[in-house]
Amino acid sequence: DLAAGNWLGQGREAFWQPPLYPYVLGLLYALSPDLFFYAVRFFQALCGALLCVLTWSLGRQLFNPAVGAAAACAAALYGPLIFFDGEILPATLGTFLNMAGLALLLRALRRPSFLRFAGAGLVFGLAVLTVATVLSFALGAAIYICYAIRKQNRPLLEQLRLPSAFLLGLLLAIAPVTLRNYAIGGDAVLISSNAGINFYLGNNPDYQRTVNIRPGWEWYELLNRAKVEAQAERLVQQSDFYMDKAREYIVAQPIDYLILLAQKTHLFWQGDEIGRNQDLYFWRRYTAILSATMWKWGIAFPFGLIGPLALVGLALAIRHRAFSLPLLFVVLYSLSVIAFFITARYRLPVIPLLLVYAAYGGYCAVNVLRQRRFSAATAMAAGVVFCMVFANVDLAPMNMEGDAAVHYNLGNAYAKEGELERAQAAFERAVHFDSAYWQAWYNLASVQAAQGQTSAAIPTFQRVLRVYPQRVMVWISLARAHRQLGENDQALKAYETALRRNPSAFNFYGSYSELIDLYLQQDQAPKAERVLEIASKYHPAEAQRLRDLYGKGALPQNKAVEQQLPFLYIPGR
Numbered sequence: 001d002l003a004a005g006n007w008l009g010q011g012r013e014a015f016w017q018p019p020l021y022p023y024v025l026g027l028l029y030a031l032s033p034d035l036f037f038y039a040v041r042f043f044q045a046l047c048g049a050l051l052c053v054l055t056w057s058l059g060r061q062l063f064n065p066a067v068g069a070a071a072a073c074a075a076a077l078y079g080p081l082i083f084f085d086g087e088i089l090p091a092t093l094g095t096f097l098n099m100a101g102l103a104l105l106l107r108a109l110r111r112p113s114f115l116r117f118a119g120a121g122l123v124f125g126l127a128v129l130t131v132a133t134v135l136s137f138a139l140g141a142a143i144y145i146c147y148a149i150r151k152q153n154r155p156l157l158e159q160l161r162l163p164s165a166f167l168l169g170l171l172l173a174i175a176p177v178t179l180r181n182y183a184i185g186g187d188a189v190l191i192s193s194n195a196g197i198n199f200y201l202g203n204n205p206d207y208q209r210t211v212n213i214r215p216g217w218e219w220y221e222l223l224n225r226a227k228v229e230a231q232a233e234r235l236v237q238q239s240d241f242y243m244d245k246a247r248e249y250i251v252a253q254p255i256d257y258l259i260l261l262a263q264k265t266h267l268f269w270q271g272d273e274i275g276r277n278q279d280l281y282f283w284r285r286y287t288a289i290l291s292a293t294m295w296k297w298g299i300a301f302p303f304g305l306i307g308p309l310a311l312v313g314l315a316l317a318i319r320h321r322a323f324s325l326p327l328l329f330v331v332l333y334s335l336s337v338i339a340f341f342i343t344a345r346y347r348l349p350v351i352p353l354l355l356v357y358a359a360y361g362g363y364c365a366v367n368v369l370r371q372r373r374f375s376a377a378t379a380m381a382a383g384v385v386f387c388m389v390f391a392n393v394d395l396a397p398m399n400m401e402g403d404a405a406v407h408y409n410l411g412n413a414y415a416k417e418g419e420l421e422r423a424q425a426a427f428e429r430a431v432h433f434d435s436a437y438w439q440a441w442y443n444l445a446s447v448q449a450a451q452g453q454t455s456a457a458i459p460t461f462q463r464v465l466r467v468y469p470q471r472v473m474v475w476i477s478l479a480r481a482h483r484q485l486g487e488n489d490q491a492l493k494a495y496e497t498a499l500r501r502n503p504s505a506f507n508f509y510g511s512y513s514e515l516i517d518l519y520l521q522q523d524q525a526p527k528a529e530r531v532l533e534i535a536s537k538y539h540p541a542e543a544q545r546l547r548d549l550y551g552k553g554a555l556p557q558n559k560a561v562e563q564q565l566p567f568l569y570i571p572g573r
Contacts, residue, residue, distance in 0.1 A: 002026025013235050014185035015192045019177060020129035021090035040088055047096040048085040051352060052076045054099040059356040061106055062317075062326060063363065070359035075352055078302055079294030080273055080344055083280060091345040094131035098349045101127055102329060105141060105166075109148050109325070112158070117145065117165035118172075125173020131349055132191050133336040140332045142167050144325055193236040196243030197222070202341030203246040205253065207260055211341045214277055214405055216439050217468065264338045269311070271304020271391045272296070273344040278409060280344060282402035296398040299388065303351075304395075308387030310354035312380060313361030326353050404434035411440070415447055423447045438464050442474055449477070454484045472498045472505040479514070492518050499531070504538045512539075512546055 001009070002023060009015070025040065032039045055075040059068030075081060084091040101123035108116035124138045145163040154162075174191065181189040201210045213219055226238040250257045273280045273294065284291045295301050317327065330353055337346050361380070368376045402410075411426030427444035430437055445460035461478040468474060475498035482491035495515040498505070512535045519528040535546055 002030075008180060008184055010184060012185065013193070014181035014187040014189040015177065016194050016235055017192050018090070018129050018132045019192070020126060021093055024093065025088070037088075041086055044085045044092045047092050048081060051081070051092075051096045051099060054096070054103055055352040055355060057103055058099065058106070058326065058353065059359060061103075062324065062356060063360050067356065067359045067363050070362065071352070071356040074302075074306070074355045074359065077293055078306075078351065078355065079290055079292075080280070080303070080348060081351065082289060082293060083283065084345055084348060087345075089345055090130045091348045094127060094134070095349045095352065097123060097127035097130055098134055098329075098333075099352050102326060102353075105145075106325060108162075108166075109145070112149065112152075112154070112162055114161060114165045117162050118169040121166040121169025121171075122173050123169075124166075125170045128170070128174060129177060129191060131346075132195070133340065133346065134333060134349065135191075136336040137329050137332040138170055140328055141325065142170075144328055148325075187234070187236045189236055193239045196239030196241070196246070198340050200242035200246040202264065202339070203257065203260070204249050205256065207263075207341070214437075214439075217471070261338065264342055266390070267342040268334055268338050268347060269307050269387075269391055270393075270395070271300025271302075271307060272395055273300070273303065274342055276343040276345060278406050279399050279403050281398045282400060282406050285400055296395055299392045300395055303347075304388065304392045306351075306354060306358045307391045308384050309358035309361045311357075311387045312383045313357035313359070313364070315383065316361060316364050316380075317357060326356070329353060330357075402429075402433075404430045404437045404440060407433065408437065408440045408443070411443060411447075415443070420447045420451050424451070436467075438467055442471075442477070445481075446477060449481045449484065452484075454481050457481050458485075470501055472502045475501065476511055479511070483514075483518075488518055488521065492522075499534065503534050516546065 002025075007023075007026070024043070028039045028043060029036045052072045052075045056068040056072035059071040061068075081092075081095075084095075101120055104116065104120040104123055108120050121138075124134070124141070128135045128138055142163050145166055146159065149159050149162050178188075178190050181187055181191075181193075187193065201213070204210055210222075213222055223238050226232040226241040230237070230241045232238045232241045267274065280294065281296070284294060293302065296304075299305060314327065314330065317324070330350055333350050337350075340346070361384075365377065365380050368380065407426045407429040411423045411430060414420070414423035414426055424444065424447045427440050427447065430440035431444060434440070441460055442464045445457040445464070448454070448460065449457035458478065458481050461474055461481060464474050465471070465478065475494050479491040479494035479498070482488070482494060492515075495511065495518065499515065512531055516528045516531050519525070519531065532547055
């Protein structure tokens with residue numbers, strides 16, 4: 001939609017997610033549609049390489065060149081950073097912008113000027129438009145700037161002007177999005193309207209279930225609850241509904257909520273790389289680099305080692321130095337993630353700083369050993385061991401077989417490429433791992449029907465319909481499967497059921513023309529006319545096309561229905 005020229009999102013609601021990354025993707029697609037996937041990965045590889053440079057710079061500024069070099073090398077070899085460089089997700093861009101903003105802000109504090117603070121604010125504003133949870137740090141940074149400038153004994157005007165410059169830069173980045181949301185989307189939304197539902201996913205009595213809700217039917221079922229209970233049709237209304245639900249849980253069950261916060265804090269600092277809709281460890285089987293840099297044998301490497309070293313390094317930094325801006329970033333960003341829910345990609349933006357503090361912890365350990373301060377070395381070792389136990393207890397096994405979502409996504413990819421046998425095998429694996437994954441069952445039946453295995457597909461479609469009788473696409477697919485077998489009476493029943501369930505979901509291709517065609521084959525012209533009337537009500541433009549063809553006796557006979565793939569369901573993220 002963006003690459004096609006609708007850069008303002010005309011006709012759409014307020015942004016559902018922070019919009020910068022989709023705009024970057026739209027720009028890359030507009031510039032190189034044929035090489036889009038290569039362009040995205042090259043862009044993110046460049047961000048990843050520059051991130052290593054920024055990590056070196058931050059380590060050198062905060063401590064010394066040795067710490068910077070060690071942290072940069074660790075960043076270059078850090079498995080999850082490598083993994084997300086190849087994923088079409090905002091994690092890499094968000095991490096890069098956060099570290100770039102932090103580097104600019106540290107420079108502005110050393111050599112204060114209005115433009116430097118405004119530039120740092122602008123970059124952090126872009127970071128907020130990529131990963132919204134960093135907003136908590138951006139606001140905290142403004143307070144820190146006031147403190148730091150005042151500590152430098154600068155004139156009162158400077159104490160007001162320089163923090164204002166940072167906030168101005170922040171505002172220049174965010175304000176256009178807010179104005180667009182109000183002027184075009186029709187809602188007063190600062191950045192995106194998904195905060196409420198994301199907050200609910202991580203703050204409710206059934207955390208494990210909600211945080212693992214998958215894209216597609218399960219997700220829309222969650223949104224539909226807001227429609228049913230609160231008549232919330234707009235996305236922002238649905239998000240507000242779930243924000244209220246989360247608040248109700250916190251107020252009604254404060255002890256349970258505190259226990260949940262403790263559990264999420266442990267998950268944040270645990271070594272496990274928690275996936276969001278897919279298991280990261282599965283992809284080790286396809287690359288030696290990930291196999292070497294991300295694993296679980298006794299400990300969860302790398303974070304199960306880096307996290308404990310970073311905690312010790314943070315403690316040493318607080319002891320040896322004053323409270324710093326990077327430390328504020330670690331605290332506020334980690335708290336903002338814990339307030340919602342934990343996944344590897346949401347933890348990623350803080351990783352470069354943790355690598356710096358881990359390198360500092362290692363540097364201090366080497367120093368005390370050189371100085372033969374064995375009691376200090378013992379205390380540091382004890383701290384690392386304690387934190388390692390904390391970070392590596394209750395680890396889930398490393399799942400090299402993948403989970404239902406991984407194989408479902410593989411099946412979709414194979415099906416889109418026309419590799420239907422491999423798609424079928426992947427969907428069969430998906431339902432093997434989760435027998436209640438109804439989207440996977442549906443797509444399994446779809447590829448079976450597309451390969452001529454119609455007798456196997458029909459009972460699978462019927463199995464899905466017993467759980468999701470409201471899914472019009474499944475009824476239509478069932479009807480088409482019956483037509484493949486020449487069972488026109490059963491096909492008619494399925495089409496009619498779909499039309500009764502949701503006439504607005506019917507359209508020219510799926511499938512007013514098919515239903516009318518069947519009625520005409522059985523000399524049921526009045527029923528065909530009735531379908532045309534329904535089409536006129538819900539799809540006037542398509543109804544006119546149908547009526548023109550109907551009047552000419554030239555309705556599509558849908559001879560290709562035997563070869564077409566029924567509605568393969570590939571949900572958006």
